[in-house]
Amino acid sequence: HRGSKSNCPENTLAAFHEAVRVHADGIELDVHLSLDNELIVIHDEKIDRTTNGKGLVKNMNAIDLRNLMLVLGSIQNLLTKKIPTLSEVLKLLTDLSFTGYLNIEIKTDKFDYLGIEKKLSDLMTETKWPFSYIYSSFNFDSLKNTQF
Template sequence: MTKVIAHRGSKGTHPENTIAAFLEAVDCQCDGIELDVQYTKDKVLVVIHDNSVDRTTNGRGEVDHLTLQEIQQLDAGSWFDEIYRDQRVPLLTEVLELLKEREFKGLLNIEIKTDEKPYMGIEEDLVKVMQSQPWPFDYLYSSFNLASLELAQQLDPTAPKAYIIGVSPKKIKQARGLSFISAIHPKIDWVKAQGERISAYPKAVRPWTVNDELDMQDCFRKKIAGIHTDYPREAMRYRRLMYPNLSYGEVKN
């Protein structure tokens, strides 16, 4: 059964990649949570999507040009709504501990944001954190950057790896032949273009970003592996309407 994965926490209803967004994702009991990891100037793993802080904070500058102290002084919520003015750019460890405290038992999709900046050493530090203790949830590594996934495979071979591909035919074909890639994360446009042929793709498919009700319902009907959505609470509601007798165990398996 199709997993509902909360994109950047709950990007459509809360300031993305903040504690508030991740709390919403846990509260709506979605099956998975997606977040983005980047390096600060002092090489601390923080959860933010863009290479710069300009769009989602009241500050300016590249993430890797700012220290953790400088980044954590920024307001990461008011741009979305004044009620979130207390939100900050969280450390990855903060989010992990939050999910542990809330006994989240779903899937955590950690996107390694090395497609535009190399962030040398980020894979090693990320794996070190993820292997530092047992977590109550499952996790996987995803990236647009195949080199990061190859390195993550060497460092943490048991964790699943997902290749983010957009709609690139070359990458889609490439992913087929890579045994360590367990899933692809394409744009929803590619899934829609495939129609019923999507069931023949040999790896798990979890498109982004699935926000339209009809697209959600189509993915549920086709029973693809998962969807990334900015509106996880709505997606969970639509799925319950389609499958009122569905149990959590059926989705997890």
């Protein structure tokens, strides 16, 4: 769930690397859409809880999100890990020969990210991945609008 979040900041490349290292059968991550239409891997709609910044993912460009510092536990424990894009996570999992299950949660239950389902479907169907993947969402319309 969000990678190996007890050992690393959640939804980071480090957390996903650790999950693969400990032979996790499945990995879950959360996807939002940035202002410049990048698929961003972060759990919350707001960046306040997990970074040293404030605001909504949908109101920020990917480069601005990547320049934030992630927090593990408290503001005193700032780490130099970055918020990844979904493409970066997929490359990492492929490079690590992950063969388990990837659960991609589309975070559209609070905000409707116009075009997120098509962008996600296009990315996931353009490559034969070494792992299986599923989509999940609390917004049924998002699930209806994705393709495998």
